[in-house]
Amino acid sequence: MKDRVRDICMIAGMVLAWSIYYAVSKRMVDITGSAFSTGFLLRAAALLFLTIQLGVTGGFRDLFRQGRVTVILVIIGVFGFLLDLFANLGYRFGGSLGTGTALLKTDVLMVNLISVAIYRKRLYATDWIGSILMLIGVLLVLGLDFSAVSFRPTDLFFLLSALCVTANAFIIKAAQEKHAQKADTISYYNNFVVLLLFALFSVARGDLKALHPAATPGFWWLVLLGGLAQTCIYFFYYRNLRRHEVWIVKLWLLLMPVVSTLIGVFLLNETLTVQKCIGIGVVLLGAVVILLREKLHSRTEANHGRR
Secondary structure (H helix, E strand, O other), X not given: OHHHHHHHHHHHHHHXXXXXXXXXXXXXXXXXXXXXXXXXXXXXXXXXXXXXXXXXXXXXXXXXOOOOHHHHHHHHHHHHHHHHHHHHHHHHHOOOHHHHHHHHOOHHHHHHHHHHHOOOOOOOHHHHHHXXXXXXXXXXXXXXXXXHOXXXXXXXXXXXXXXXXXXXXXXXXXXXXXXXXXXXXXXXXXXXXXXXXXXXXXXXXXXXXXXXXXXXXXXXXXXXXXXXXXXXXXXXHHHHHHHOOHHHHHHHHOOHHHHXXXXXXXXXXOOOOHHXXXXXXXXXXXXXXXXXXXXXXXXXXXXHHHO
């Protein structure tokens, strides 16, 4: 019972942290006009919180004892940067926003396929049904107009971003299981590498010079909130990856648009449309199918055993 409550809290924390981060990130991009300077500012704030966290837990010494595993930790950071870069390129040069949104969410199906084909995980028909239901529900919540979806060659950037997200999840899990890396160590390396890359691009483009923090009240508080949310993402996401299969963690992240929508309705006076209501219902239906996985298949396997 305690483990179940703990799992629910960890998953809820992950979904909430990611929802807050995306809301802050979108707001910061609107304010700064640059995804690169936004990435730099939020990761810099996250570095502050991660440093405090390691100082409290005494994990600094682990940062300098990695040896050859450092290469893997750096790769995780590079993939973390690339997934943002490809998504931004897709939004800049791709087709419709709806197409990009749909393609970015294909990481759920990619994870399922890799889990089966490479890692030999057993996924039942109900797992696929639950996954597809949640994916369709999310697209409805996001307001996707299926009739307006079109595809351009530059939309491949979205698929590359989804592929980087997928690959990074498996690399992180491998770093934890095969190389006994702590979640906080991976977090620090990941954030530091991404911060450096965002800094390089921001300086090269001159985006940091164009910042005017004084023109926006509460600018630095918003940056700190985004950095804290990113730190919480590292904390919850990496620990969930250690305890659960990658495909399960990815599915629960599909609840994020639902949480964001509810936040918008109750705190920002946004309108809850019929399509969004239907989408929330479909997402929850898919989640129920996944939650009943053990009960459904333990009974089925028991019946087969009797025969």
